[in-house]
Amino acid sequence: MKSIFLAALLGLAFFAVSCQKTDDPDAFNPADKNAVTLEFDHRVGGQRLAFNTTYKNGSGEEFTVTMLNYFVSNVSLTKDDGTVVKFPDRYFLLRLADPKTLNLTLPDVPAGNYKQVTFSVGVDSAKSVSSADALKGVLDPALWADPMYWSWNSGYIFWRFEGTSPAIPASATGARIFNLHVGGFGGRTAPTPNNLRTITLPVGTELAKVRNNIAPAVHLLVDIAKFFDGPTKISLAKTNQVHAPVAAVPLANNIATLFSIDHVHNDKE
């Protein structure tokens, strides 16, 4: 009986050791690749952001949202050893009206543990001044449901946020509409503000672990409350029409504060 017990114990110990060796969750083949998905989840404070819903900003103004579109580009992921994996020339147009555009897939990410996500809101200067051949994919004006370009002052609209608020003085037609358009890549023939904002976010204690069988999903929160109540407080009564780079600077500074990473899913496939 004693010997059986000992054998069982040994067997268990052996099993434990071998298990550690073959199934070490931190072991991976560096040649493996998998996708990483960035999921953008839009909120207003504690509430989910949706159309036809009334929210209140820090100035006590009620508002509803009719459109939120913005570009995300120059995404990069940083490994725990500091290595940076870049995704250049990949542009995403996020549209609240089209939920599938809110999940950004980065293909062929090398296996590793990722601690940081970096991206820009907008379209970088180099792309903004490149030739007509760049007008393809999400940068093709022909494919937009809502224009994302200032054709009279060539340049992409980085962020297009529209809605209504009773706090806005009525227009001649009785409308109380806000159109807050952020753009401005720095100018080609004359310097203008560069409203591209680059955002770097720590992933948190649970790193994004890319493995042969794990395609991590990074869940980001985008808090629209901070758009109004960021470094510059935006009151819709005063600021409701922005269509040029200078007036958009404080909006861009607020946009830089909206994003955080809530959690990461490292689910096995």
Next chain:
Amino acid sequence: MKMAPTLARQTHQGFRNLGSLALALGLLGACANPGGSEPDPQPAAEPLFQVPAHFPAPVYDLSKNPLTKEGILLGRTLFYDGLLSRDGTIACGECHRQDFAFTHHTHDVSHGIGDRMGTRNAPALQNLAWGSTFFHDGGVTDLDLLPLAPIENPVEMDEKIGNVLEKLRKSPKYPALFKAAYGRAANGSEEITTPKFLKALSQFMVTLVSANSRYDRYRRGEVQLDADEVAGLTVFKAKCATCHAGELFTDGSFRNNGIGPGVFGDLGRERVTEQYADRYKFQVPSLRNVSVSRPYMHDGRLPTLDAVLDHYARGVQDSPTLDPLLKQGGRLGIPLTNAERKQLLAFLNTLNDSKFLTNPAFAEPTN
């Protein structure tokens, strides 16, 4: 005919048919017999684009959009097609008429769709390959991106580029014209795309070269100018050519010429740069074909060249951003005697290029 080396290089890239290619290579004086084949016996066609010998190098990068006969024809067909506008009524050629140097004949500001009126005078379309900023305020810096502005402007063509492409795809003639111009992409696609559409329009616009006025022929030693015209050229060089500089008759800069805000209060270049220093500044226009491109100024306020000279002689209004050249020695404007005005007008008329204004290659195609 003699081509400058730059020209030969550029035209070379643009040639499609072997005859033209052989011509270009022949003129280069090198390897006129590519691949050992017999030279094409077809008579050589006119080059698609030439840099006039007295012009600087073009700004537009033809290597990124090599001109072809088919590409130019496509661009020209699009230029004259009202399909580009929301209701089919307004073509580019509506506000840009060839016989008026591609301006909106006698209209102070342009009338677009539904007879909606803008706030600016349609600028002349000529020598666009040498432009680095477009429109009166320079808001567009790439010729390829220029058409997006009038197409989307609610008082001009009021259309979305996506709708334009859809209409082109469904039209009976355009798929074939695009295919002729661009063939099939490496991935097998014959699709009508935004870059193809814009670059075809550029191809046509780039060909709109005006360099055959009496002034140009005088410059090339082919004709003489009369005494008034020669005297006018001297006055021009002394009093106008700092801004209306070089063979393009513009330095491309933005200046406040003291015209004053006018009824529209147009801020000019400030709209683009959002800098107070650019208030009421507009791009110096070329003076080529100037007497047919009336009326004048960004809002078409001045009906005749006489009125323009009046303005510079005694109508200049002071303001903080007024160009310093118009306020020398504390005096506003440019002093001009009656004799000088007569001579200047005589000279300005030598800048009319009747070959450009009547060239059938620039007219509405019959296809």
